[in-house]
Amino acid sequence: MSRDTREWAWAYSASRGNARLVLLSIADRIPDEQCVAWASLTSLMKRTNASRNAVRGALVALADCGELEVLDDLDGPQHSTVYRLPRAAAWLAKVAAAREVDPEGYVEPPDESDAVPALDIDRLRRHGIWPKTGSESDPRRQNLTGSDSDPSRQNPNPPRVRSRPLPGSDPDPQNRSEPKVNRRYSSSGAADLTSAGDWKIDDASRSWAQQQGHLARLGEQGFQAADAKWRSHRAAWSPRTVAAWAADWRTWIAREHNPSPGRPNLYALPGGTPTVKAGITRAEAHTAALLAALDEPTGTE
Incomplete structure (x- = not known):
C-alpha cells in the first residue's frame, strides 16, 4: 500500500523541496489504505538527510497545506x-469505489471535496499504533515532532515564526530566479496567496511546457484549452501560494490528453504505440511519458 501512497505523492502532491522529501518518507511507511504511519523526528532526519529545523519546517508546511495531519x-x-x-x-478510497463499479474505468483526479474515510483504530493496533493514555492536554504530547529518544515530550510546540520562509514559498532562495508575479494577498513575513483564476502562467512554467514537449504535443490552441479547463476545475479551491499553483498546473498539463489525433499522445512510448503497455505501473508510465516528451521536437533544435 505504500507504493500507492507514494504514487499519489509523486502525481498529486503540491509539496516541494524538503517538504516533499519528508512527505515521501512518511508515505513509504504507510501500511494500508488508511494512510496512517508513525515516525520520529530523528528517523525523518536520517531518511531525508536534512537538519532538525528543516524537517520541522517541512512538517509545518505540509500540515498548513492540508497534506499531513498529526494524530495527537x-x-x-x-x-x-x-x-x-x-x-x-x-x-485511495475514491479509486477503490470507482474500481468496484468499473475496474477499467477512468477515475477523476483528486479534489478537495473528496471525503476522507473514518479511521479504524482496531486495524491501527496491528501496526503498533494505540490510543494514547492520559488526557489530550497531557504536556508529553504537545510537541509536534518529538524523537524516539525523548520520552518526556516536554519540548514546546515549534514556533511558527514566518520570518524564515517555509520550503517552496516565494522568498525561498531556490525560487529567486522566478519572476515575482501572481501576487494578490501579502503580509509581512507570510507567503503570498492567490486564487487559481488570478494565477498567471509565468515564463518558467511556459518554458517548462516547451522543454517537456507539451506545447508541441497539445498545440497552442489545445494548450490554452487545457489551461482554461484547469482554471475551471480549480475555481472553488482556496487560495494557495504561487509555487503550489504552478506545481498543480504542471501536473495537469502533463496529464492532459492530446486534443488532436494527428499529434503524439503524452503516454506514447519511444518507438512504440501511443498507448500504455499493459502490466506496467503508473510510475513507469510517467517515466515513459517523460522520455517520449524528450524525444518530441521542441522547436529549439
Whole structure:
C-alpha cells in the first residue's frame, strides 16, 4: 500500500523541496489504505538527510497545506508521533469505489471535496499504533515532532515564526530566479496567496511546457484549452501560494490528453504505440511519458 501512497505523492502532491522529501518518507511507511504511519523526528532526519529545523519546517508546511495531519490522540512505538495523509486516504478510497463499479474505468483526479474515510483504530493496533493514555492536554504530547529518544515530550510546540520562509514559498532562495508575479494577498513575513483564476502562467512554467514537449504535443490552441479547463476545475479551491499553483498546473498539463489525433499522445512510448503497455505501473508510465516528451521536437533544435 505504500507504493500507492507514494504514487499519489509523486502525481498529486503540491509539496516541494524538503517538504516533499519528508512527505515521501512518511508515505513509504504507510501500511494500508488508511494512510496512517508513525515516525520520529530523528528517523525523518536520517531518511531525508536534512537538519532538525528543516524537517520541522517541512512538517509545518505540509500540515498548513492540508497534506499531513498529526494524530495527537494516538501513540506509535516508543511514543513516536503518528501522522496521516488525509488527501491520499481520500484518493485511495475514491479509486477503490470507482474500481468496484468499473475496474477499467477512468477515475477523476483528486479534489478537495473528496471525503476522507473514518479511521479504524482496531486495524491501527496491528501496526503498533494505540490510543494514547492520559488526557489530550497531557504536556508529553504537545510537541509536534518529538524523537524516539525523548520520552518526556516536554519540548514546546515549534514556533511558527514566518520570518524564515517555509520550503517552496516565494522568498525561498531556490525560487529567486522566478519572476515575482501572481501576487494578490501579502503580509509581512507570510507567503503570498492567490486564487487559481488570478494565477498567471509565468515564463518558467511556459518554458517548462516547451522543454517537456507539451506545447508541441497539445498545440497552442489545445494548450490554452487545457489551461482554461484547469482554471475551471480549480475555481472553488482556496487560495494557495504561487509555487503550489504552478506545481498543480504542471501536473495537469502533463496529464492532459492530446486534443488532436494527428499529434503524439503524452503516454506514447519511444518507438512504440501511443498507448500504455499493459502490466506496467503508473510510475513507469510517467517515466515513459517523460522520455517520449524528450524525444518530441521542441522547436529549439
